[in-house]
Amino acid sequence: MIEQIREKARELLESGELDVVIGYAEGSDPTRTTPIFCRKPEDTDKLVLDGRCVNTLPAYLNKRHEYPKKGWKKTGIIGKGCDIRAITQLIAENQLKRDEVYIFGAECEGVVAHPEKWDGSLHEGNCASKCSACDVKIPLDTDFYPGEKPEVDRSGPYMVSAPALATLVKMDDEDRFAFWRDDFDRCFKCYACREVCPHCSCNICITDRTMPSWVDQAAHTKGVFGWHLTRAMHLVGRCTGCGECTRACPVNIQVDLFNQKMKEVIQESFDYKSGYSMEVKPPLITYNTDDQETYIR
Ligand code: SF4
Ligand code: SF4
Ligand code: SF4
Incomplete structure (x- = not known):
């Protein structure tokens, strides 16, 4: 899954279609990942996507942050379903235009509640509570999704799971x-x-x-x-x-x-x-x- 995303991200940075791809890379210790801004095609080799990817990267798309001031026209971003929901809301509120962003999405199995709880896998004892009733494990709007995206019924009430x-x-x-x-x-x-x-x-x-x-x-x-x-x-x-x-x-x-x-x-x-x-x-x-x-x- 991440290999396909890396490949597509590299291709879009090489062609100049994207100025940057925001994703996750290995962090300061094996339990953590850290946000990464890939500017060069080879940076995409560092991308990872797994249960340790806790940060909500769309916070960087918010106009009060540095990114829009850099003059980048189009930003790629790797999003879990809940992150893509945040992007959707930013667009609904005119904080972001849909054509300013290229969304890489993939099926999500959940994330750890806190990096210190990561023991190599996700399970009931360490998974974030928001993941238990999640209806966006298959994300909403994506520009790139590895494989075929199945239809999901999201008509239920908002997940309130804590x-x-x-x-x-x-x-x-x-x-x-x-x-x-x-x-x-x-x-x-x-x-x-x-x-x-x-x-x-x-x-x-x-x-x-x-x-x-x-x-x-x-x-x-x-x-x-x-x-x-x-x-x-x-x-x-x-x-x-x-x-x-x-x-x-x-x-x-x-x-x-x-x-x-x-x-x-x-x-x-x-x-x-x-x-x-x-x-x-x-x-x-x-x-x-x-x-x-x-x-x-
Ligand atoms: S849970 Fe809601 S209020 Fe808290 S950081 Fe996320 S979007 Fe903001
Ligand atoms: S201590 Fe916690 S609740 Fe208070 S401002 Fe800091 S992050 Fe927010
Ligand atoms: S399972 Fe749902 S709530 Fe949990 S990280 Fe994945 S997309 Fe977000």
């Missing part, structure tokens, strides 16, 4: 608030959760603005709650469930639980699943006169 979310939803308000207060006590506002997110797309994040200062910048309880609630609201109907915010958090806060719950709410309220259509806009960036207002109480 067992921790079910536990959280069952708690009463007081316990749930205590859960978040305890977790947020550890947050020191490093913003890793923002930096890895393919959909945090503002050039200057609202939390970094100081004139005026919208979100208290200190990492105390008020500042941290302000940051996380703002972040969660900015991603409503846009998060595509890659789980990178949680994986990247150095103090193990399950930041994406907010976003997972919001996905359920948006689907119930607007029949919308982020990352499944390049044409349909997220409900909170559009307006219809018959929109429900049941959330106003």
Whole structure:
């Protein structure tokens, strides 16, 4: 599978059709891979694709990053199904044009929850929770797919698979608030959760603005709650469930639980699943006169 992708990537870099191919290469130790930007055809020999490829590479396609500023006209990117969902959402939000990107996709068996859990294979004990209910193992839109792509029924509800979310939803308000207060006590506002997110797309994040200062910048309880609630609201109907915010958090806060719950709410309220259509806009960036207002109480 990866051999076919390497071959195609090499061919497109040689012909000049692509300026760069973003993929994964071996990392600093055998449990890790690292993102690689292949500029020369021979760089493609380094490409790998397996259960260690955890990073959500479409974060690099987000316009707040360096890549669009380099003047590259067309970027190739290797995507797992959930990554391609992120690309789909970036296109739906006009962050990216479809013809600026060439998508290499392949069937995905899942990824490890965290590199340190990699023991040479994927299994129940180390697989990321997002993979258990995944309906994009066969990816959506691809320009290159090794072999024939089977049809998949994706009409079901959005995957919301973290067992921790079910536990959280069952708690009463007081316990749930205590859960978040305890977790947020550890947050020191490093913003890793923002930096890895393919959909945090503002050039200057609202939390970094100081004139005026919208979100208290200190990492105390008020500042941290302000940051996380703002972040969660900015991603409503846009998060595509890659789980990178949680994986990247150095103090193990399950930041994406907010976003997972919001996905359920948006689907119930607007029949919308982020990352499944390049044409349909997220409900909170559009307006219809018959929109429900049941959330106003
Ligand atoms: S969520 Fe699906 S596409 Fe993404 S890594 Fe897991 S199995 Fe693969
Ligand atoms: S990555 Fe973790 S510690 Fe850093 S800002 Fe996000 S939640 Fe806080
Ligand atoms: S909010 Fe978290 S899970 Fe959602 S797209 Fe951003 S990084 Fe991924």
